[in-house]
Amino acid sequence: xxxxxxxxxxxxxxxxxxxxxxxxxxxxxxxxxxxxxxxxxxxxxxxxxxxxxxxxxxxxxxxxxxxxxxxxxxxxxxxxxxxxxxxxxxxxxxxxxxxxxxxxxxxxxxxxxxxxxxxxxxxxxxxxxxxxxxxxxxxxxxxxxxxxxxxxxxxxxxxxxxxxxxxxxxxxxxxxxxxxxxxxxxxxxxxxxxxxxxxxxxxxxxxxxxxxxxxxxxxxxxxxxxxxxxxxxxxxxxxxxxxxxxxxxxxxxxxxxxxxxxxxxxxxxxxxxxxxxxxxxxxxxxxxxxxxxxxxxxxxxxxxxxxxxxxxxxxxxxxxxxxxxxxxxxxxxxxxxxxxxxxxxxxxxxxxxxxxxxxxxxxxxxxxxxxxxxxxxxxxxxxxxxxxxxxxxxxxxxxxxxxxxxxxxxxxxxxxxxxxxxxxxxxxxxxxxxxxxxxxxxxxxxxxxxxxxxxxxxxxxxxxxxxxxxxxxxxxxxxxxxxxxxxxxxxxxxxxxxxxx
Numbered sequence: 001x002x003x004x005x006x007x008x009x010x011x012x013x014x015x016x017x018x019x020x021x022x023x024x025x026x027x028x029x030x031x032x033x034x035x036x037x038x039x040x041x042x043x044x045x046x047x048x049x050x051x052x053x054x055x056x057x058x059x060x061x062x063x064x065x066x067x068x069x070x071x072x073x074x075x076x077x078x079x080x081x082x083x084x085x086x087x088x089x090x091x092x093x094x095x096x097x098x099x100x101x102x103x104x105x106x107x108x109x110x111x112x113x114x115x116x117x118x119x120x121x122x123x124x125x126x127x128x129x130x131x132x133x134x135x136x137x138x139x140x141x142x143x144x145x146x147x148x149x150x151x152x153x154x155x156x157x158x159x160x161x162x163x164x165x166x167x168x169x170x171x172x173x174x175x176x177x178x179x180x181x182x183x184x185x186x187x188x189x190x191x192x193x194x195x196x197x198x199x200x201x202x203x204x205x206x207x208x209x210x211x212x213x214x215x216x217x218x219x220x221x222x223x224x225x226x227x228x229x230x231x232x233x234x235x236x237x238x239x240x241x242x243x244x245x246x247x248x249x250x251x252x253x254x255x256x257x258x259x260x261x262x263x264x265x266x267x268x269x270x271x272x273x274x275x276x277x278x279x280x281x282x283x284x285x286x287x288x289x290x291x292x293x294x295x296x297x298x299x300x301x302x303x304x305x306x307x308x309x310x311x312x313x314x315x316x317x318x319x320x321x322x323x324x325x326x327x328x329x330x331x332x333x334x335x336x337x338x339x340x341x342x343x344x345x346x347x348x349x350x351x352x353x354x355x356x357x358x359x360x361x362x363x364x365x366x367x368x369x370x371x372x373x374x375x376x377x378x379x380x381x382x383x384x385x386x387x388x389x390x391x392x393x394x395x396x397x398x399x400x401x402x403x404x405x406x407x408x409x410x411x412x413x414x415x416x417x418x419x420x421x422x423x424x425x426x427x428x429x430x431x432x433x434x435x436x437x438x439x440x441x442x443x444x445x446x447x448x449x450x451x452x453x454x455x456x457x458x459x460x461x462x463x464x465x466x467x468x469x470x471x472x473x474x475x476x477x478x479x480x481x482x483x484x485x486x487x488x489x490x491x492x493x494x495x496x497x498x499x500x501x
Contacts, residue, residue, distance in 0.1 A: 002065055022082040032395060040066035067090055138154050190252065286439075332409055399415040473486040
């Protein structure tokens with residue numbers, strides 16, 4: 001059997017300040033840069049769903065026709081131009097190639113400037129140009145906002161089960177297993193679906209903690225009774241009607257499949273308050289971190305969650321940096337602050353120089369101008385490194401010219417391209433050894449835990465001003481599905497009239 005393989009990933013925060021252009025996909029940002037055709041085989045050692053799928057089906061004696069793999073870091077909408085260029089390439093390959101089935105490595109939370117459901121639209125276009133009965137399976141990020149169109153047009157859909165995401169390749173393998181099971185079956189699988197009636201904050205989705213860990217443990221306990229089970233907690237920053245968590249599964253016994261989904265639904269929803277999150281305020285968090293760090297032998301890690309570029313931030317706010325300085329924090333580091341001009345000034349001045357610049361600042365955030373100060377240039381880098389942690393292990397990255405700046409007791413990892421601070425090697429790229437620091441401020445929400453939890457004395461999640469609003473109830477919703485609660489046990493969205501209620 002020959003299987004067409006394509007990847008198109010983007011997590012869209014419709015409230016974020018910066019759109020995803022075609023160049024965003026060419027560069028890849030948090031992802032590998034765009035590749036076509038057999039160049040996709042160069043990603044087989046990277047932890048991606050497509051890699052896991054290809055390895056699995058090849059081992060079963062099947063061949064693949066690779067088309068394109070394109071991903072861009074989380075941001076506001078995918079531009080119409082970028083979407084149409086990449087989607088049309090996949091659709092034309094589906095129209096003309098000789099193959100027996102299709103696998104799509106998707107995210108599930110893509111919103112383009114001209115359409116709400118990027119993945120559903122792609123599936124619709126593929127269905128329109130392929131023969132009746134063509135088997136199509138897709139893998140999704142666990143932050144997918146899974147739509148009726150996605151589930152209705154794909155024969156099978158599976159989602160990640162870890163956050164931080166370390167099971168991407170495993171998810172691709174599970175998609176391959178599902179595809180082959182569907183191809184062998186003499187009857188179609190029954191699809192069971194339940195939509196969770198409340199939005200779940202991103203910070204409570206970590207499978208390194210409860211309740212998420214327990215939910216996925218139950219999912220895996222139930223799965224042997226059916227063909228496949230999935231739970232996507234969703235991405236609660238996409239303003240369209242089907243934003244929210246979804247549970248779904250497939251089985252040849254309809255009653256058994258419905259029972260498994262009902263059991264999982266009850267575990268997710270009862271009690272609803274188990275998903276609530278308490279955030280620290282910046283001043284209190286830094287003061288606490290300094291107190292703990294005074295006697296600790298491991299760093300206290302602070303997650304600057306509202307400027308996480310992995311969920312739509314631009315990695316340039318200065319609130320946490322100013323807080324560290326205000327309290328006189330020592331042996332502290334923060335990263336990444338994306339500021340190409342600051343990196344260029346540091347490279348021009350050279351190591352050992354003192355530069356007077358305005359660093360960072362997010363124009364969309366009131367009260368967050370660039371930090372005007374004198375900084376010592378301690379180290380320079382070309383920004384090239386390889387991820388060493390479990391999430392993106394082995395992926396080569398290029399963040400452009402980087403610098404380590406110092407002001408007071410704080411070291412700053414400055415980059416020319418934005419990327420979520422989720423791997424210790426991102427600090428090491430500018431000579432910061434994270435294990436030796438007292439305090440680390442990471443512009444990340446959850447992914448950093450995969451590589452940093454082992455070295456942390458304590459982890460704090462801070463709600464400093466930034467473009468990603470961590471509590472979804474605080475977002476100015478206009479198109480959310482009526483009746484959806486905007487946080488666990490939170491207010492019910494009734495329509496656009498509720499926006500500022």
